[in-house]
Amino acid sequence: MLSATGVVAGYKRGEPVLDGVGLDVPGGQVVGLAGPSGCGKSTLARVLGLLHEPWAGQVSLDGEPVGGFRHATPREQRAAIGIVFQHPRPAVDPRFTLREVVAEPLRATGTGGDVDELAEEVGLTPELLTRRPHEVSDGQLQRACLARALALRPGYLICDEMTAMLDASTTAALVQVVDRRVRESGTGVLAISYDEDLLEHWAAHVVRLSGEQV
Numbered sequence: 001m002l003s004a005t006g007v008v009a010g011y012k013r014g015e016p017v018l019d020g021v022g023l024d025v026p027g028g029q030v031v032g033l034a035g036p037s038g039c040g041k042s043t044l045a046r047v048l049g050l051l052h053e054p055w056a057g058q059v060s061l062d063g064e065p066v067g068g069f070r071h072a073t074p075r076e077q078r079a080a081i082g083i084v085f086q087h088p089r090p091a092v093d094p095r096f097t098l099r100e101v102v103a104e105p106l107r108a109t110g111t112g113g114d115v116d117e118l119a120e121e122v123g124l125t126p127e128l129l130t131r132r133p134h135e136v137s138d139g140q141l142q143r144a145c146l147a148r149a150l151a152l153r154p155g156y157l158i159c160d161e162m163t164a165m166l167d168a169s170t171t172a173a174l175v176q177v178v179d180r181r182v183r184e185s186g187t188g189v190l191a192i193s194y195d196e197d198l199l200e201h202w203a204a205h206v207v208r209l210s211g212e213q214v
């Protein structure tokens with residue numbers, strides 16, 4: 001289980017965006033997170049993704065409190081949580097080929113892993129792997145970002161508006177890729193979307209973040 005308990009977090013002292021928020025993401029399940037724009041969904045995603053340190057509260061991973069946030073996160077805990085954002089372009093190095101984008105976490109951790117297998121899993125052809133970000137569509141680049149997030153076989157995956165930029169068929173394809181991991185590897189998923197129809201269809205249950213308490 002990936003859990004946040006009593007999380008208080010924000011950007012400006014004295015003005016918390018999250019004020020005592022708790023959320024559990026069990027393994028093998030998709031939990032949806034909905035709520036009005038600006039209520040703090042992405043902030044909670046970044047706290048659970050260990051990218052934003054809360055002012056108070058705790059994040060725990062499989063029963064262990066996390067060892068730190070951002071650069072202070074222990075390597076095994078970093079590898080246990082994959083994250084995909086709404087906008088793929090700012091999330092990749094524009095000089096990399098898609099093959100290099102997907103291979104990044106494998107290279108960084110010295111982990112063996114098959115880029116071709118990952119590419120096939122997300123529906124990227126070998127030819128697309130040779131291209132650079134400016135030579136592919138947003139959907140193709142987002143497929144590469146999803147493959148990168150899945151490369152270390154994380155126990156948990158956070159999808160922060162992963163499909164908001166994509167057409168219906170690419171959305172369906174990426175949801176299917178994630179669902180297969182949930183079924184076959186027991187991955188726990190936090191799916192954030194403004195599209196409540198998508199969440200109703202995709203998630204086992206949907207949590208609404210009101211801006212106060214979950």
Ligand SMILES: Nc1ncnc2c1ncn2[C@@H]1O[C@H](COP(=O)(O)OP(=O)(O)OP(=O)(O)O)[C@@H](O)[C@H]1O
Nearest residue numbers: 011012017035036037038039040041042043044194
């Ligand atoms: N890097 C930042 N610096 C300062 N304030 C920020 C930063 N990121 C977000 N905020 C503010 O924190 C609040 C919550 O933002 P957040 O992106 O978490 O909400 P959200 O629910 O994901 O919104 P949306 O659905 O519009 O993406 C907003 O008021 C936003 O302006």
